[in-house]
Amino acid sequence: xxxxxxxxxxxxxxxxxxxxxxxxxxxxxxxxxxxxxxxxxxxxxxxxxxxxxxxxxxxxxxxxxxxxxxxxxxxxxxxxxxxxxxxxxxxxxxxxxxxxxxxxxxxxxxxxxxxxxxxxxxxxxxxxxxxxxxxxxxxxxxxxxxxxxxxxxxxxxxxxxxxxxxxxxxxxxxxxxxxxxxxxxx
Amino acid sequence: xxxxxxxxxxxxxxxxxxxxxxxxxxxxxxxxxxxxxxxxxxxxxxxxxxxxxxxxxxxxxxxxxxxxxxxxxxxxxxxxxxxxxxxxxxxxxxxxxxxxxxxxxxxxxxxxxxxxxxxxxxxxxxxxxxxxxxxxxxxxxxxxxxxxxxxxxxxxxxxxxxxxxxxxxxxxxx
Numbered sequence: 001x002x003x004x005x006x007x008x009x010x011x012x013x014x015x016x017x018x019x020x021x022x023x024x025x026x027x028x029x030x031x032x033x034x035x036x037x038x039x040x041x042x043x044x045x046x047x048x049x050x051x052x053x054x055x056x057x058x059x060x061x062x063x064x065x066x067x068x069x070x071x072x073x074x075x076x077x078x079x080x081x082x083x084x085x086x087x088x089x090x091x092x093x094x095x096x097x098x099x100x101x102x103x104x105x106x107x108x109x110x111x112x113x114x115x116x117x118x119x120x121x122x123x124x125x126x127x128x129x130x131x132x133x134x135x136x137x138x139x140x141x142x143x144x145x146x147x148x149x150x151x152x153x154x155x156x157x158x159x160x161x162x163x164x165x166x167x168x169x170x171x172x173x174x175x176x177x178x179x180x181x182x183x184x185x186x
Numbered sequence: 187x188x189x190x191x192x193x194x195x196x197x198x199x200x201x202x203x204x205x206x207x208x209x210x211x212x213x214x215x216x217x218x219x220x221x222x223x224x225x226x227x228x229x230x231x232x233x234x235x236x237x238x239x240x241x242x243x244x245x246x247x248x249x250x251x252x253x254x255x256x257x258x259x260x261x262x263x264x265x266x267x268x269x270x271x272x273x274x275x276x277x278x279x280x281x282x283x284x285x286x287x288x289x290x291x292x293x294x295x296x297x298x299x300x301x302x303x304x305x306x307x308x309x310x311x312x313x314x315x316x317x318x319x320x321x322x323x324x325x326x327x328x329x330x331x332x333x334x335x336x337x338x339x340x341x342x343x344x345x346x347x348x349x350x351x352x353x354x355x356x357x358x359x360x
Contacts, residue, residue, distance in 0.1 A: 019258060026251045034246035048246050049353075055254045121236045140241040168237070169194050172229040 002028070007071055015063055026055055029072055032143055033079045036152070039137045040083035040130070041090075050086050054079030069151060072144075076152040080134075087130070116182075117175065124174035132167040139164045192216055197227055201234045272346025276339055283335040286328050298324035 002010070014021050033054060038047035058078045065074055125133060138149050139160075150160040192213065199205050200213045216223040289295065301319040
């Protein structure tokens with residue numbers, strides 16, 4: 001585990017020409033960067049490509065990192081923006097079938113009602129806007145504070161709070177609606 | 187949704203553990219007494235537990251770091267066009283070139299050669315000498331247009347379709 005100061009000196013050395021040290025930063029932050037990319041593009045191979053692209057961009061902009069925010073926050077914001085641009089460009093493409101199947105395949109050993117709810121909420125998640133869905137997902141990962149998550153997503157903290165609450169409300173409302181419809185068809 | 191002075195926001199704060207003891211007691215009390223509150227708590231709780239279980243840190247492939255390091259100085263890929271737009275442009279170029287070739291083969295441009303006459307352009311001095319005429323052959327122009335289209339077509343095919351496909355495939359198998 002390296003401290004913020006050690007991280008800054010590492011960055012200085014990378015800027016000075018010791019590029020191989022960048023691998024240390026990539027290793028440290030790759031999982032969360034990949035997670036962010038995956039939440040946005042919803043496809044593993046594409047998320048991997050997007051996260052790698054984000055790291056490469058961050059490397060080229062490293063001199064511009066002004067150290068007002070944490071390196072992680074700055075990096076994740078680049079990854080997030082890269083993922084959003086990628087998704088906008090590829091909006092028309094079909095979503096990978098692999099990801100959809102996972103939602104419905106793990107029915108074993110769980111109560112049917114509970115599992116049904118899970119499937120219904122997964123369906124409702126697809127109806128949320130990208131901004132609301134990503135906000136609520138990153139909020140629940142609990143890896144970073146709300147302030148840091150807001151900074152990563154380039155949003156005001158109050159906006160993020162509202163998004164998270166609103167997204168959960170919508171999911172609950174959608175779940176209620178689906179359950180009512182299900183009850184009527186029985 | 188508002189039930190007996192209890193809002194969704196209060197219930198969500200309760201689930202997040204962001205409430206005072208008094209607020210917690212109020213929710214617990216109403217949850218036991220009011221079926222409407224109980225139902226709403228259950229709905230929000232189902233969402234809360236679903237999100238808690240779904241969202242974990244994902245791990246990228248083992249070669250992630252090597253790929254980033256290898257790509258630090260790689261030439262940036264052609265990103266102006268998506269594969270779909272690239273394909274559409276390529277089809278457009280092929281159609282235009284095909285039509286042009288058909289018209290040339292049918293001899294439609296055989297009569298279209300002329301001269302732009304410049305002999306009567308008034309010049310104030312004798313320092314610049316203009317040719318009296320410039321030959322123009324539409325058939326040759328169309329052939330050049332087709333050649334340029336073919337070159338652009340190959341570049342498009344490579345940058346927007348073939349290269350992304352092979353890069354993606356290489357990424358999947360490595």
